[in-house]
Amino acid sequence: MGLIPRAARASLKLALVFKYAEGEVRGHTVNLSESGVLGSFQEVMEVWLNGQLSILVPDRRPIVVETRIVRVDGCTAAMSLMNLTAYDKTKLQSLVDAADEKDDGFIPRPHLVAR
Numbered sequence: 001m002g003l004i005p006r007a008a009r010a011s012l013k014l015a016l017v018f019k020y021a022e023g024e025v026r027g028h029t030v031n032l033s034e035s036g037v038l039g040s041f042q043e044v045m046e047v048w049l050n051g052q053l054s055i056l057v058p059d060r061r062p063i064v065v066e067t068r069i070v071r072v073d074g075c076t077a078a079m080s081l082m083n084l085t086a087y088d089k090t091k092l093q094s095l096v097d098a099a100d101e102k103d104d105g106f107i108p109r110p111h112l113v114a115r
Contacts, residue, residue, distance in 0.1 A: 010099030020051030
C-alpha cells in the first residue's frame with residue numbers, strides 16, 4: 001500500500017444537481033477537488049449510489065460528471081468523480097486554483113492518505 005498526496009480542496013458554494021435512476025436531488029458544494037465533491041443536499045442520500053452530477057458554475061457551462069456517493073452523514077454526501085475527461089479535470093482544477101488565488105475558501109490538505 002502506497003501513500004499519495006491528498007488532492008487540494010476549495011471551500012466553494014456552487015449549486016449541484018444529482019440525477020440518478022429514481023429522480024434528482026438538488027444541493028450545493030461544501031468543498032470541491034479535482035477528484036471529488038462534498039455536497040449538502042435536500043435529502044439523505046444512499047452510499048454507493050451512482051448518478052450524474054451537474055456542478056453549476058456561474059458564467060460557465062455546468063460541469064457534468066459520473067459520480068458515486070462514497071460517504072454520507074445526514075444530508076451531507078461525499079462523492080467520488082468517475083471517468084473524468086481531461087477537460088473536466090482541468091475545469092475542476094481551475095476552480096480550486098481560483099479559490100486559492102483569492103486566499104479564501106481554500107482548504108490545504110498537505111497530509112498523505114493510504115491507498
